[in-house]
Amino acid sequence: MSEALAPSAVKEIPPKAADLSAWYTAVCLKAQLVSYSPVRGCVVLRPHGFGIWEALQRQLDARFKATGHENAYFPLLIPESLLIREAEHVEGFTPEVAWVTQGGTEPLTERLAIRPTSEAMIGTMYAQWIESYRDLPILINQWANVVRWEKATRPFLRTMEFLWQEGHTAHATAAEGREETLKILEVYREFAENVAALPVYAGRKSASERFPGAVETFSIEALMPDGKALQSGTSHDLGQNFGKAYDIKFVDADGQIKYAYTTSWGVSWRMIGGLIMAHGDDRGLRIPPKLAPIEAVFVPIVRSGDERAVATCKELADRLSAAGFRVKVDDRDEQPGWKYSEWDLRGVPVRVEIGPRDVDAQTAVVARRDRAKGDADQRRSIPFAELESALRALLGDIQTSLFEQAQRFLHEHTYATADRSEFLELCRSRAGMVDIAWCERPQCEAEIKAATTATTRVLRDLQPGDTVCTACGEPAKARGYFAQSY
RNA sequence: CGGGGCGUAGCUCAGCCAGGUUAGAGCGUUCGCUUUGGGAGCGAAAGGCCGGAAGUUCGAAUCUUCUCGCCCCGACCA
Numbered sequence: 001m002s003e004a005l006a007p008s009a010v011k012e013i014p015p016k017a018a019d020l021s022a023w024y025t026a027v028c029l030k031a032q033l034v035s036y037s038p039v040r041g042c043v044v045l046r047p048h049g050f051g052i053w054e055a056l057q058r059q060l061d062a063r064f065k066a067t068g069h070e071n072a073y074f075p076l077l078i079p080e081s082l083l084i085r086e087a088e089h090v091e092g093f094t095p096e097v098a099w100v101t102q103g104g105t106e107p108l109t110e111r112l113a114i115r116p117t118s119e120a121m122i123g124t125m126y127a128q129w130i131e132s133y134r135d136l137p138i139l140i141n142q143w144a145n146v147v148r149w150e151k152a153t154r155p156f157l158r159t160m161e162f163l164w165q166e167g168h169t170a171h172a173t174a175a176e177g178r179e180e181t182l183k184i185l186e187v188y189r190e191f192a193e194n195v196a197a198l199p200v201y202a203g204r205k206s207a208s209e210r211f212p213g214a215v216e217t218f219s220i221e222a223l224m225p226d227g228k229a230l231q232s233g234t235s236h237d238l239g240q241n242f243g244k245a246y247d248i249k250f251v252d253a254d255g256q257i258k259y260a261y262t263t264s265w266g267v268s269w270r271m272i273g274g275l276i277m278a279h280g281d282d283r284g285l286r287i288p289p290k291l292a293p294i295e296a297v298f299v300p301i302v303r304s305g306d307e308r309a310v311a312t313c314k315e316l317a318d319r320l321s322a323a324g325f326r327v328k329v330d331d332r333d334e335q336p337g338w339k340y341s342e343w344d345l346r347g348v349p350v351r352v353e354i355g356p357r358d359v360d361a362q363t364a365v366v367a368r369r370d371r372a373k374g375d376a377d378q379r380r381s382i383p384f385a386e387l388e389s390a391l392r393a394l395l396g397d398i399q400t401s402l403f404e405q406a407q408r409f410l411h412e413h414t415y416a417t418a419d420r421s422e423f424l425e426l427c428r429s430r431a432g433m434v435d436i437a438w439c440e441r442p443q444c445e446a447e448i449k450a451a452t453t454a455t456t457r458v459l460r461d462l463q464p465g466d467t468v469c470t471a472c473g474e475p476a477k478a479r480g481y482f483a484q485s486y
Numbered sequence: 487c488g489g490g491g492c493g494u495a496g497c498u499c500a501g502c503c504a505g506g507u508u509a510g511a512g513c514g515u516u517c518g519c520u521u522u523g524g525g526a527g528c529g530a531a532a533g534g535c536c537g538g539a540a541g542u543u544c545g546a547a548u549c550u551u552c553u554c555g556c557c558c559c560g561a562c563c564a
Contacts, residue, residue: 021559040554040555092563092564096564148563151487152563209564210564212564213564234564236564266564301523335524336525337526338524339525341524341525342525356523357523
């Protein structure tokens with residue numbers, strides 16, 4: 001054990017169903033994902049939390065690479081004159097920008113924004129790099145931190161500084177830009193569902209929810225246990241708005257000088273907050289195996305005069321590690337039961353218990369975190385020789401099981417209605433995602449929000465028969481999921 | 487930005503209303519011994535300028551003002 005673990009008392013975590021907010025904060029802290037820092041609104045990402053982020057990063061990054069993107073890195077500080085070039089963009093972000101106004105002892109002649117997002121910086125650089133249609137497309141992603149001066153913060157869900165990735169691409173045509181935007185939306189949807197085990201609705205945002213400066217914004221929306229939606233990834237078709245603002249011009253094949261079409265898209269550590277809320281239970285975290293920093297933890301059970309289990313655990317852990325599993329041996333001098341609770345809290349998907357009886361029988365007791373204590377199939381005895389195959393199957397099973405539970409919840413809390421009063425009541429009661437035919441009028445959206453506090457999450461194509469808006473009776477233009485949101 | 491809570495030991499809190507020896511408890515921590523298959527037992531020990539500042543007072547954790555920060559519910563939110 002290299003990491004000193006301050007033992008935590010599970011008893012201080014309230015039941016999840018009783019108070020989701022209190023449960024959430026307590027779990028984030030007790031599971032040692034984050035600590036509050038001396039800086040207001042900023043958290044420290046501790047090793048266990050960073051481990052989840054690294055796993056997320058690794059697998060999402062692989063998908064970006066597979067779709068032709070490269071990583072790069074751009075500066076943290078953005079001169080004010082650059083940031084303010086795109087009118088809508090600056091208006092949208094101004095309230096949340098942090099500024100550097102002094103260097104050492106000298107005041108700056110031009111203040112520098114700490115990036116809230118990097119369209120301005122990256123657009124400026126693209127303008128220098130792009131001359132011809134042959135230079136396009138440019139497909140770049142960066143893993144970075146950004147700062148947004150938030151008033152109210154919560155671990156992962158909203159912090160002043162946060163980690164994310166932001167992709168920025170430039171294309172020769174509007175069609176290519178839109179294609180890219182939708183391609184990434186699909187990457188996000190597939191990643192959320194297959195890796196984070198978070199079922200989502202993917203679709204277009206309404207005008208009011210659009211990214212400042214975007215022509216169209218798309219997002220994936222997950223549903224949390226309290227019936228509120230969590231925007232978990234966004235993909236923006238920026239059209240030529242940023243191309244024009246940042247002078248990203250190229251000579252096309254037809255000899256004409258044209259502005260590039262750009263996109264931007266991002267997923268942040270907020271998705272970690274989403275999976276914590278979606279999957280956790282009264283015992284703490286349940287991390288989807290694909291994102292678990294530790295897939296299986298070995299707990300040796302030692303008796304006085306019989307410490308064989310420790311060596312056995314280490315041998316087996318080495319073997320599994322060589323086979324590609326992320327494992328850990330917990331040989332701290334603590335009670336086994338104490339360790340079980342600790343690793344339950346921290347969400348490790350599988351626990352392997354080995355005591356004297358098991359050493360004699362050459363078997364291990366394998367317990368799965370996703371099942372309730374005492375469930376018939378929560379613990380099984382597995383021969384040492386079969387550990388690799390059993391663990392592989394078990395991790396896959398847990399991953400699927402977590403997704404299916406969350407998907408069932410989403411489906412059970414999605415309501416389609418064509419009845420106005422039923423629609424409003426569902427929104428008000430924070431029942432989940434309420435699917436209606438919608439007129440797309442901002443005024444209608446504002447009235448719904450005033451009456452229920454729910455907003456549109458994502459919009460999809462109309463279905464046959466959807467002729468009028470369920471909310472106001474005007475002609476319908478889309479179907480929309482309405483929900484209250486984080 | 488509005489409303490409501492709260493800052494006292496590493497953690498959870500009591501004490502504050504009605505100011506008065508040396509500020510308490512449980513848990514955790516350290517050491518010793520016994521234990522170890524779902525949060526162990528006994529013994530000993532360490533640990534706090536009561537968030538900060540300024541007042542009132544013979545005397546402030548306690549009263550007053552200001553300030554910093556945290557949590558919850560709204561508003562806002564890319």
